[in-house]
Amino acid sequence: MTDRCSQPHSAESGAAQDLRASVSRQFDIAASRIPTLKRGLVDFLRHPKRAIALCFPVEMNDGSVRTFHGYRVVHNTAKGPGKGGLRYHPDVTMDEVIALATLMTWKCALIDVPFGGAKGGVICDTKALEESELRRITRRFIHELGDNIGPHTDVPAPDMYTNEQTMAWVYDTYAQEHPGRNNLPVVTGKPIDMGGSLGRSDATGLGTFFAAERLVMLGAVPGLSSMQGAAVAVQGFGNVATAAARAFQSAGARIVAVSDSQGGIFSEEGLDLDAVAAFKREHGTVVGVPNTRSLTNEDLITVECDILVPAAMGGQIHAGNADGVQARLVVEGANGPVTPEADAILARRGVTVLPDILANAGGVCVSYYEWVQNNENEQWDLEDVNRKMKRKMERAVDAVLARQRRLNLEAEATGTGDTADRPGLADLRTAAIVLSVERIADITLKRGIWP
Ligand code: NAD
Numbered sequence: 001m002t003d004r005c006s007q008p009h010s011a012e013s014g015a016a017q018d019l020r021a022s023v024s025r026q027f028d029i030a031a032s033r034i035p036t037l038k039r040g041l042v043d044f045l046r047h048p049k050r051a052i053a054l055c056f057p058v059e060m061n062d063g064s065v066r067t068f069h070g071y072r073v074v075h076n077t078a079k080g081p082g083k084g085g086l087r088y089h090p091d092v093t094m095d096e097v098i099a100l101a102t103l104m105t106w107k108c109a110l111i112d113v114p115f116g117g118a119k120g121g122v123i124c125d126t127k128a129l130e131e132s133e134l135r136r137i138t139r140r141f142i143h144e145l146g147d148n149i150g151p152h153t154d155v156p157a158p159d160m161y162t163n164e165q166t167m168a169w170v171y172d173t174y175a176q177e178h179p180g181r182n183n184l185p186v187v188t189g190k191p192i193d194m195g196g197s198l199g200r201s202d203a204t205g206l207g208t209f210f211a212a213e214r215l216v217m218l219g220a221v222p223g224l225s226s227m228q229g230a231a232v233a234v235q236g237f238g239n240v241a242t243a244a245a246r247a248f249q250s251a252g253a254r255i256v257a258v259s260d261s262q263g264g265i266f267s268e269e270g271l272d273l274d275a276v277a278a279f280k281r282e283h284g285t286v287v288g289v290p291n292t293r294s295l296t297n298e299d300l301i302t303v304e305c306d307i308l309v310p311a312a313m314g315g316q317i318h319a320g321n322a323d324g325v326q327a328r329l330v331v332e333g334a335n336g337p338v339t340p341e342a343d344a345i346l347a348r349r350g351v352t353v354l355p356d357i358l359a360n361a362g363g364v365c366v367s368y369y370e371w372v373q374n375n376e377n378e379q380w381d382l383e384d385v386n387r388k389m390k391r392k393m394e395r396a397v398d399a400v401l402a403r404q405r406r407l408n409l410e411a412e413a414t415g416t417g418d419t420a421d422r423p424g425l426a427d428l429r430t431a432a433i434v435l436s437v438e439r440i441a442d443i444t445l446k447r448g449i450w451p
Contacts, residue, residue: 008069008093008123018339019314020099025340027102030433033407033426034441041441045105048098049116050074054144058136068122070141074154075101075117078443081152082118083108083188083364085159086166088134092121096314100159103335103357104364109436111361111396113368118154126161135169142173149174151185151375157367158189158239164201168194184374188367197370199385200363205243206386207362208309208333210393211354213251216329220401221352223328224306226252233257233305233327235264235297236312237276237286240333240360244309245273257295257303259312260285264300265292302326310337317342325351332356347427355429357436358396365389404431 024046031042051073057065071094074082084104087097097119105117122141126134142149149156158167167189175183190196199206216224224230230253234245237260245255254270262285265271271292279289287294295303301310301317302324310316311333317325322342330346331354332338338346338353346353366389373379407426426434 019336020095022315022336022339023099023102026343026429026433027437029340030430030437033411033430033434034438037437037441038445041444045076045437045440048073048075048101049077050148051094051098052145052148053094054141056140056144058133058140060133061130068124068137068141070120070122070144071097072120072145072148072154072156073097073101073118075119076105076440077116078440078447079109079116080114081116081150082154083113083115083367084118084120084157086156086162086170087119087121087159088124088126088137088161088166089121090123090125092123097121100335105440106433106436107357107361107364109439110357110400110432111365111392112439113365115155115364115368118156119159120156121159131165134166138166138169139173142170143177146177149186151183151371155185155367155371156187157363160238163239164189164191164196167191167196171195182374182377185371188370190370195370195374197366197373197385198380198382199389200366200370201239202243202246203366203385203389204240204360204363205245205311205333206247207365207389207393208240208244208311208331208354208359209247209251210362210390211359211397212248212307212329212331214394214397215352215354215401218397218401221329222350228252229254230307231256231270231305232307232309233266233300233303234333235259235300235308235310235316235337236334237280238312240363241309241311242273242277244311244331244333245271248307248309249273253307256305257300258286259295259297259300260287261312263287264295264297265289266295266300266303267292307331309333313337315339317346319345322346323349325349327351329354332359335360343427343429347425353427353429355432358400358428358432361396362389362393365392400428400432400435403435404428407431407434 054070101117101119108115167187170187174186184195232248232253234241237258257266304326307329308327309331314336317338319341322345329352335356
C-alpha cells in the first residue's frame with residue numbers, strides 16, 4: 001500500500017480544482033441569466049455553508065497504524081438537511097467535495113426534494129484495503145463526524161467506491177452512539193432488510209434513462225426521435241453505469257460500449273450485459289469479453305453512437321476531445337463529466353447535453369423516498385418507488401425545458417443571449433441551474449435572512 005492512499009494532496013489535484021472551477025463557471029453563467037438575483041446571494045451560494053476536514057488513525061490488519069483524511073461539506077440547507085454521497089477514492093480532495101456538494105444543492109432543488117446539498121469523502125484506495133479495514137475506516141470517520149451528521153442535519157448516501165455495506169456501517173456507528181431512537185433516516189442507500197428502499201440501488205441509472213427518454217420523446221434532441229435501435233455508449237460499469245445500460249437496453253437501445261478503470265469494450269451489434277457482468281465478476285474488468293473490440297476510456301468518448309452516457313468520473317469530456325464526440329445526446333450519469341469548455345464546443349456542434357444535476361437526480365430522489373419510509377417505518381413497493389421517481393424526473397425535465405424556452409425569449413427580447421464562448425441559446429445546464437438557484441433564492445428570501 002502506498003502513502004498516496006491516505007495522504008491529502010499537498011496542492012489540490014488538478015482534476016479536483018478543475019471540477020470546482022467548472023462548477024463555479026457553470027454557476028456564473030447561470031447567475032448572469034438571473035439579473036434580479038441579489039448580488040449578496042450570488043456570493044453566498046458560491047461558498048459552502050460548512051466544510052469539515054478530519055484526520056484519524058486506523059489500525060490495519062498487519063498491525064500497523066495509518067492516518068486517514070476525510071471531508072464532509074454542507075453547501076446549503078435552505079430547503080432542508082444536507083444530503084449527499086460519501087466517496088472513497090485516492091484522489092478525493094476538499095475542492096472536489098465542495099464542488100460535488102454544490103451540485104447536490106442544485107440537484108435537490110431541481111428534482112424538488114426537501115434537502116440541501118452535501119458531500120463527503122475519504123482519501124483511500126478501496127481496492128488495496130480489506131473489508132475489515134474499510135469497516136474500521138468508516139466507523140472511525142463517522143464517529144469523528146459525530147453530530148455533524150444526523151437524520152435532520154446531514155444525511156450521507158453511497159457514491160464512488162462506497163455501497164450499501166458502507167451505509168450499513170454508517171448507520172450502525174451512528175445508532176450505537178445515539179441509542180433509544182429511530183436512527184434509520186441518518187443515512188440512505190442502506191441494505192433493504194435494514195431500512196433501505198426498494199429501487200435505490202438502480203435509481204440513479206434508471207433515472208438517467210427516464211430523463212433521456214422524456215427529452216427524446218418531447219423532440220428536444222435534434223436527430224433523435226426514439227430509443228428503439230439507438231446506439232448507446234456508457235463510460236463505466238459500476239452502479240450508475242450498469243443500471244443505466246440495462247434501462248436503455250430494455251427500451252430497445254443497443255449498448256455498443258462500456259468501460260471500467262482498466263479500459264472499455266465495443267460491439268457494433270450490442271453487448272450482452274449479463275455476459276459482461278459475469279466476465280467482470282470473474283476477471284475484475286470488462287476488458288477482454290469475447291467477441292468485443294477493446295477500447296481505451298478516451299476512445300469510448302468519441303466512439304460512434306447516438307447517445308453517450310459518461311457514468312464514471314468527472315472531467316471526461318473536455319476541450320481536447322469534445323470535437324470528436326459523435327453522439328447526438330450526452331447524458332451525464334456521473335457528476336461533472338463535461339467541462340464548461342466542452343459544453344461550449346458541444347453546444348456549437350448541436351450536441352445536446354442532459355446535465356448531471358438533472359440526469360442523475362433519480363438517486364437522491366429515491367434516497368428521499370428511503371428517508372420518508374424510514375421516518376414512517378414503512379416500506380413501499382418497488383413499482384410505487386419507480387413510478388413516483390419517473391414522474392419526478394419527467395416533471396424536472398419539463399420544468400427545465402420550459403425555463404430554457406423562457407430564458408431564450410428573455411435573451412431575444414433584451415439582446416443578451418450571446419456571450420463570447422456560448423453564442424446563442426441557453427443550454428439545458430444553464431436552464432437547470434437557473435431554475436435551481438431561483439428556487440433556493442426564493443426560499444431563502446421567504447424564510448428571511450436571519451436575524
Ligand atoms: P461505482 O464505484 O459503482 O462505479 C464507478 C465506475 O467508474 C466503475 O465502473 C469504475 O471502474 C469506473 N472508473 C473508475 N476510474 C475510472 C477511470 N479512470 N476511467 C473510467 N472509468 C473509471 O460508482 P457510481 O456510484 O456508479 O458513481 C459513478 C458516478 O456517478 C460518480 O461520478 C458519482 O458521483 C455519480 N453519481 C452516483 C450516484 C449513485 O447513486 N451511486 C448518484 C449520482 C451521481
